[in-house]
Amino acid sequence: MPNARASHLSRRGLLAAGSALGLGAALSACGSDDKNTGSGTADKTADAGPWSFKDDRGTTVELKSTPKNIVAFTGTAAALHDYGVEVKGVFGPTKTADDKPDVQAGDLDINKVEIIGNVYGEFKIEQYAALAPDLLITNMWSMNEPWYVPPQSKDKIMKMAPSVLLWAAETTMAKALARHAELAESLGGDVKGTEAAAAKVRFEKAAARLRAAAKAKPNITILIGSASQDLFYISVPKTSADTLYFQELGVKFVEPKANAQGFFEELSWENVGKYGADIIMMDNRSSALQPAALTSKPTWAKLPAVKAGQVIPRVTEPIYSYDKCAPILEDLAKAIENAKKAA
Secondary structure (H helix, E strand, C coil), X not given: CCCCCCCCCCHHHHHHCCCCCCXXXXXXXXXXCCCCCCCCCCCHHHHCCCEEEECCCCCEEEECCCCCXXXXXXXXXXXXXXXXXXXXXXECCCECCCCCECHHHCCCCCCCCEEEECXXXXXXXXXXXXXXXXXXXXXECCCCCECXXXXXXXXXXXXXXXXXXXEXXXXXXXXXXXXXXXXXXXXXXXXXXXHHHHHHHHHHHHHHHHHHHHHHCCCCEEEEEEECCCEEEEECHHHCHHHHHHHHCCCEECCCCCCCCCCEEEEEHHHHHHCCCCEEEEECCCCCECHHHHCCCHHHHCCHHHHCCCEEEECCCCCCCHHHHHHHHHHHHHHHHHCCCCC
């Protein structure tokens, strides 16, 4: 991902640079209703007959059989993996500089997937073509914009195989989870077996816990932050699926004065104390500076939440499976339960 950040980046550019954004009504999916083995692996009977799915653009993809050669954005591939659906190739943050799985890879075995792009702007078209893809799947942060598909080569790439795009913005975490489960089920994934059902119950309990924590401590305010060497970014909570959902559960967030794009406010480090907050949620992506790297910045150390030890990670681009999202809600609930008024 690019290291340099202009003071006024587009939403695409800011997300690609690892900023504060984490950044839809549910649409129906078509396919067999009985594709679950309960074992956590995709059912082989999903091969039979034609396959179709209506994505969040409103586009219905129709194929003669269930796609098997799937290439997907890393986080989407990780969500499908949790339902037993495996992909052939991935693009997006997959492995770190020391060859370990990136935080966005979830439980993917990164040595068993073809990595056709590991950073924003990288997409190896010849390598993609060699996989003979049946289907490309990725997120969508704005309408008709496939996430992590480079704009300069988008037209060429999108003509090579049918595609499914699911909202990662203009929706809530709960709706995004439902849509990813629908897609996984259509691909033969196990969304109703023992493990999947337990994960969904855990998520629902975590949501109830977070709602209760927010209600019990209505004076606790959270700031959604992301750091670069020169700027500190504060997200507008309603523009991201996760934080919009947290707001619906009663969590109170700092509401920054957004720039022209409407999604975030950039502050110089001299002005980082503009807003008071009791908890700071910091972008956990490998492309963003983490709190340990900010100790040399005096203004960071003076923030009330930092002095109170109330800085927590934010999973800025969630993996939309119930298994991966339940802990996010649990961790936030715990942080609020344990928080003291600091600002």
